[in-house]
């Protein structure tokens with residue numbers, strides 16, 4: 182069962198539901214666009230809408246988020262048009278969102294590399310007496326990486342107001358968490374860094390919301406970092422290019438399907454008398470409708486030239502990246518490019 | 521897969537790894553998702569089934585950890601072949617490779633080398649997300665003590681891989697993943713370990729040499745074909761070893777064709793082409809009929825997929841550079 186809803190106002194509950202519905206609509210549309218060849222390989226987050234929506238909603242907008250490839254759409258919950266992350270998966274530089282505007286760092290593809298960034302942002306804010314919390318996302322697999330250890334250790338040491346939100350979906354591509362680490366509870370890793378580790382149901386948006394709120398309150402009270410292990414299950418493939426039938430028992434997977442969080446949240450809201458079925462169906466339909474023409478927008482987005490991209494690498498573009506030298510320079514280039 | 525068969529590059533690598541595990545009881549494979557899943561490119565497909573979980577080992581997500589562990593394994597007599605899942609994910613293991621693996625023989629005053637091979641699917645042209653298309657060969661060839669090897673077709677992949685496992689020094693073995701499924705070759709029932717010391721003339725020619733490696737050999741051959749139509753006889757030299765370089769073959773190309781052009785996907789600055797050009801400048805300036813040009817990737821992060829064709833050397837770019845050289 183989901184968390185007791187009595188402490189949630191109808192307004193907040195609906196906001197969380199709407200955020201989940203919008204993430205779901207994005208994810209489903211992205212998978213379709215990938216199948217249509219309009220975007221490239223796409224890491225779906227189907228089943229992780231609850232923990233992702235909760236994490237954004239539990240923090241005020243001034244707090245920083247540090248996503249991985251798995252949270253490519255959380256920035257849309259901070260007001261970024263969904264077109265932007267879709268362009269990322271299309272391989273268009275328009276996919277890099279405005280980092281300062283949304284206070285969401287660029288997605289990090291190499292696993293665990295984002296975790297130390299969050300520590301530094303939180304620690305730095307503390308040094309500058311800014312009231313600011315940073316939240317970094319990770320997966321069960323990320324907790325095997327050196328950067329995870331270094332981030333947690335440093336955060337604990339300096340008391341950084343940071344939250345490590347580790348979604349334990351029990352798989353890192355084909356590697357089950359049992360082959361990732363000997364520890365049974367990822368949250369227990371926190372003990373090694375002298376920081377609290379808590380566990381929460383990743384499918385329960387309300388529990389996740391509360392867990393992040395509590396961690397943020399601790400952080401703001403000067404009590405330092407928290408490691409949250411959100412336990413879930415990767416309901417989909419690792420990414421569109423992945424073939425889970427090669428390595429996991431699809432029959433057993435089906436046992437997890439009832440945990441699918443959007444439907445479950447809907448049922449809980451209706452049961453608690455906070456909303457009607459029809460009203461929630463409407464929110465879902467609106468979320469889908471919002472993206473109706475997004476595929477066309479993706480297709481129609483004007484291409485960028487390599488010369489333009491080259492000018493974005495440094496503040497002052499070095500000569501080798503200037504348009505006349507980007508391709509083959511030659512001896513004749515002293516007086517003008519040849520070839 | 522032991523009989524003669526037409527295989528693509530990734531199948532040839534699977535075959536080579538299978539042969540290694542069969543012939544060398546001390547060989548062991550390590551990497552992420554290489555067991556049941558057979559690796560994200562299927563390069564180890566079926567090998568865990570055949571050789572067991574102790575010889576084809578799924579590692580946790582910790583490149584520094586398992587590359588470092590592979591160094592330790594060498595000390596107790598194992599011959600590890602490590603798979604890095606994609607190009608850029610070797611960076612966490614960079615420390616272990618350059619400050620540890622590459623220095624081991626030197627630290628034992630020449631006595632002991634590490635029989636370590638790190639396989640690295642690399643390069644662009646596959647429309648992959650960020651950091652799945654890097655060409656990091658230069659980093660490893662710049663740092664001392666490592667061999668850097670790049671095959672260009674199924675046969676060289678199998679032969680050089682086996683040679684790498686026996687050469688006695690750590691090898692970074694870069695697999696041009698865009699060639700994984702491009703084209704098949706009739707392969708022998710068993711690979712004979714290839715020659716790590718020599719570049720190969722894959723196409724003879726007299727007017728110009730295009731030096732390339734990995735996926736760029738294909739591009740070089742495409743350009744040579746077009747130049748042939750113009751009556752220009754073009755040699756294509758497949759380097760295969762990035763470190764050390766086959767100095768004799770490079771100098772022979774200068775001597776015999778007078779013009780040497782170098783193509784690679786990696787960024788230009790301090791790249792392999794710069795090294796070849798410097799070698800020619802130092803040792804063959806007198807026989808060159810034209811300065812050496814470089815057709816390379818750009819000094820910027822490899823572009824996201826929409827622009828990757830702009831950054832990858834193409835037949836057209838090689839042709840343009842060749843014309844400049846021929847008209848010099």
Ligand SMILES: Cc1ncc(C[n+]2csc(CCOP(=O)(O)OP(=O)(O)O)c2C)c(N)n1
Pocket residue numbers: 251290291292319320321322323324350352353354415419552581583605609612
């Ligand atoms: C350093 C590094 N090594 C390997 C990879 C390839 N890779 C991408 S995602 C992934 C699994 C990550 O699992 P987990 O941390 O549990 O996150 P999830 O994908 O389940 O959200 C791997 C191995 C990578 N991105 N970065």
Ligand SMILES: [Mg+2]
Pocket residue numbers: 320321322348349350351352353354
């Ligand atoms: Mg996971």
